[in-house]
Amino acid sequence: MRAVPYNQFQRNLSTYMKQVNHDSDPLLVTTKQPENAIVVIGKRDYDAMQETMYLLSSEKTRAEINRGAAQFNDHSGG
Missing domain, CATH: 1.20.5 (Single alpha-helices involved in coiled-coils or other helix-helix interfaces)
Incomplete structure:
Protein backbone atom coordinates (compact mmCIF):
# COMPACT_ATOMS: atom_id res chain seq x y z
CA MET A 1 0.00 0.00 0.00
CA ARG A 2 1.39 3.35 -1.00
CA ALA A 3 1.22 6.34 1.33
CA VAL A 4 0.87 10.01 0.44
CA PRO A 5 0.61 13.13 2.62
CA TYR A 6 -2.80 14.78 2.72
CA ASN A 7 -1.70 18.00 1.02
CA GLN A 8 -0.22 16.07 -1.91
CA PHE A 9 -3.35 13.92 -2.13
CA GLN A 10 -5.53 17.04 -2.18
CA ARG A 11 -3.49 18.68 -4.95
CA ASN A 12 -3.57 15.57 -7.14
CA LEU A 13 -6.94 14.08 -6.19
CA SER A 14 -7.98 13.14 -9.72
CA THR A 15 -4.67 11.41 -10.44
CA TYR A 16 -4.79 9.41 -7.21
CA MET A 17 -8.41 8.41 -7.81
CA LYS A 18 -7.52 7.08 -11.26
CA GLN A 19 -4.48 5.21 -9.91
CA VAL A 20 -6.41 3.61 -7.06
CA ASN A 21 -9.10 2.40 -9.45
CA HIS A 22 -6.68 1.29 -12.16
CA ASP A 23 -4.25 -0.55 -9.87
CA SER A 24 -6.77 -1.83 -7.30
CA ASP A 25 -4.17 -0.82 -4.73
CA PRO A 26 -5.35 1.04 -1.62
CA LEU A 27 -3.77 4.39 -0.85
CA LEU A 28 -2.95 5.55 2.68
CA VAL A 29 -3.47 9.30 3.08
CA THR A 30 -1.41 10.46 6.04
CA THR A 31 -1.87 13.50 8.23
CA LYS A 32 0.07 15.15 11.06
CA GLN A 33 -2.32 13.42 13.43
CA PRO A 34 -2.00 9.67 12.71
CA GLU A 35 -5.50 9.01 14.06
CA ASN A 36 -6.90 11.11 11.18
CA ALA A 37 -5.23 9.09 8.41
CA ILE A 38 -7.53 7.44 5.88
CA VAL A 39 -7.31 4.60 3.38
CA VAL A 40 -8.72 5.21 -0.10
CA ILE A 41 -9.97 2.25 -2.13
CA GLY A 42 -11.86 2.03 -5.40
Whole structure:
Protein backbone atom coordinates (compact mmCIF):
# COMPACT_ATOMS: atom_id res chain seq x y z
CA MET A 1 0.00 0.00 0.00
CA ARG A 2 1.39 3.35 -1.00
CA ALA A 3 1.22 6.34 1.33
CA VAL A 4 0.87 10.01 0.44
CA PRO A 5 0.61 13.13 2.62
CA TYR A 6 -2.80 14.78 2.72
CA ASN A 7 -1.70 18.00 1.02
CA GLN A 8 -0.22 16.07 -1.91
CA PHE A 9 -3.35 13.92 -2.13
CA GLN A 10 -5.53 17.04 -2.18
CA ARG A 11 -3.49 18.68 -4.95
CA ASN A 12 -3.57 15.57 -7.14
CA LEU A 13 -6.94 14.08 -6.19
CA SER A 14 -7.98 13.14 -9.72
CA THR A 15 -4.67 11.41 -10.44
CA TYR A 16 -4.79 9.41 -7.21
CA MET A 17 -8.41 8.41 -7.81
CA LYS A 18 -7.52 7.08 -11.26
CA GLN A 19 -4.48 5.21 -9.91
CA VAL A 20 -6.41 3.61 -7.06
CA ASN A 21 -9.10 2.40 -9.45
CA HIS A 22 -6.68 1.29 -12.16
CA ASP A 23 -4.25 -0.55 -9.87
CA SER A 24 -6.77 -1.83 -7.30
CA ASP A 25 -4.17 -0.82 -4.73
CA PRO A 26 -5.35 1.04 -1.62
CA LEU A 27 -3.77 4.39 -0.85
CA LEU A 28 -2.95 5.55 2.68
CA VAL A 29 -3.47 9.30 3.08
CA THR A 30 -1.41 10.46 6.04
CA THR A 31 -1.87 13.50 8.23
CA LYS A 32 0.07 15.15 11.06
CA GLN A 33 -2.32 13.42 13.43
CA PRO A 34 -2.00 9.67 12.71
CA GLU A 35 -5.50 9.01 14.06
CA ASN A 36 -6.90 11.11 11.18
CA ALA A 37 -5.23 9.09 8.41
CA ILE A 38 -7.53 7.44 5.88
CA VAL A 39 -7.31 4.60 3.38
CA VAL A 40 -8.72 5.21 -0.10
CA ILE A 41 -9.97 2.25 -2.13
CA GLY A 42 -11.86 2.03 -5.40
CA LYS A 43 -15.60 1.39 -5.39
CA ARG A 44 -15.18 -1.95 -7.19
CA ASP A 45 -12.79 -3.12 -4.48
CA TYR A 46 -15.05 -1.80 -1.74
CA ASP A 47 -18.06 -3.62 -3.20
CA ALA A 48 -16.06 -6.86 -3.47
CA MET A 49 -14.90 -6.51 0.14
CA GLN A 50 -18.47 -5.90 1.33
CA GLU A 51 -19.72 -8.94 -0.60
CA THR A 52 -16.98 -11.11 0.90
CA MET A 53 -17.78 -9.93 4.42
CA TYR A 54 -21.48 -10.58 3.81
CA LEU A 55 -20.83 -14.10 2.56
CA LEU A 56 -18.47 -14.92 5.40
CA SER A 57 -20.90 -13.59 7.99
CA SER A 58 -23.11 -16.63 7.43
CA GLU A 59 -21.98 -19.77 9.22
CA LYS A 60 -23.83 -21.88 6.65
CA THR A 61 -22.08 -20.17 3.73
CA ARG A 62 -18.67 -20.54 5.42
CA ALA A 63 -19.33 -24.25 5.92
CA GLU A 64 -20.28 -24.64 2.24
CA ILE A 65 -17.13 -22.81 1.14
CA ASN A 66 -14.98 -25.01 3.36
CA ARG A 67 -16.70 -28.15 2.06
CA GLY A 68 -16.12 -27.06 -1.55
CA ALA A 69 -12.46 -26.26 -0.84
CA ALA A 70 -11.98 -29.67 0.76
CA GLN A 71 -13.57 -31.38 -2.25
CA PHE A 72 -11.35 -29.40 -4.61
CA ASN A 73 -8.24 -30.34 -2.62
CA ASP A 74 -9.29 -34.01 -2.58
CA HIS A 75 -9.67 -34.07 -6.38
CA SER A 76 -6.62 -31.96 -7.20
CA GLY A 77 -4.23 -33.92 -5.03
CA GLY A 78 -3.74 -30.94 -2.72
